[in-house]
Structures are given as structure tokens and as C-alpha cells.
Amino acid sequence: MEVVGPRKRTTTAVAFSLGFGIGLLALPGFAWVFQDWRHLQAVISVPLVIFVAWSWYLPESPRWLVAKGKLKKARKVLLQAGVANNIEIKNVDSIIEQLRRKITEQDEA
Known part of the structure; x- marks a missing residue:
């Protein structure tokens, strides 16, 4: 999901x-x-x-990977998802940063 x-x-x-x-x-x-x-x-x-x-064979979710500190793998999964959906993802690093901020906000709440 x-x-x-x-x-x-x-x-x-x-x-x-x-x-x-x-x-x-x-x-x-x-x-x-x-x-x-x-x-x-x-x-x-x-x-x-x-x-x-x-x-x-299913990859871990990018959000879970970011939460566990596996940023390189999260980047790879996001890029693979883009390829699978014929979408060029140009801002992978900003997506990962957004995920990191949301996770931090939820942990603090």
C-alpha cells in the first residue's frame, strides 16, 4: 500500500x-x-x-527502507518503480528527504 x-x-x-x-x-x-x-x-x-x-521477489517499500536507514536501497527501489511504470523519476533524493521528514514527524508525534 x-x-x-x-x-x-x-x-x-x-x-x-x-x-x-x-x-x-x-x-x-x-x-x-x-x-x-x-x-x-x-x-x-x-x-x-x-x-x-x-x-x-517483491522489494521492500521505500518508506520502510528510509525508516531503517537503507537510503541507497530506497533510491534503487524508487528508480526501479519508475522504470516499471514508464516514469522518469528525476527528484529521487528529494522524495527520500520528504519520506525522512514524514517519518521523523510521525516518530515525534
Whole structure:
């Protein structure tokens, strides 16, 4: 959620939640097809296995990296995000400084 712009955060949150709801709606159908609980468990575990494997390839959020003092890695992640979205990010250092200020303000509050 931290790497999604403010205008798209609601849509992204709903998209994440939809997966859970769709899974609950699909579960009775899977239970009807796979009546042995072991087979059912294997089938419904596939998305979890895929998600866990996928999570190893996801970069840490720039905000978290800045909070932990990993500024070079945060810069790299921001630049990679720009490349992935076909956006040239010219002010990476100012973005990192803004993140650093916001984190400091939140820590002091």
C-alpha cells in the first residue's frame, strides 16, 4: 500500500480484499468437487504457496527502507518503480528527504 499513490489506495485496498471474498465464495464449489479434505486442502493451498514464493521477489517499500536507514536501497527501489511504470523519476533524493521528514514527524508525534 505504501508504494501506491493516494488516489489509488482505496482501489488497491478493495482489490486486495476481493481476493479473500472471492475465495470464500468459491470454497463451497471446491469442496463439492474435491470431497476428500486432503485434496481440498492441497487445492486451496496453491494460491498461498504462489503468494509466499512471489513475496520473496517483491522489494521492500521505500518508506520502510528510509525508516531503517537503507537510503541507497530506497533510491534503487524508487528508480526501479519508475522504470516499471514508464516514469522518469528525476527528484529521487528529494522524495527520500520528504519520506525522512514524514517519518521523523510521525516518530515525534
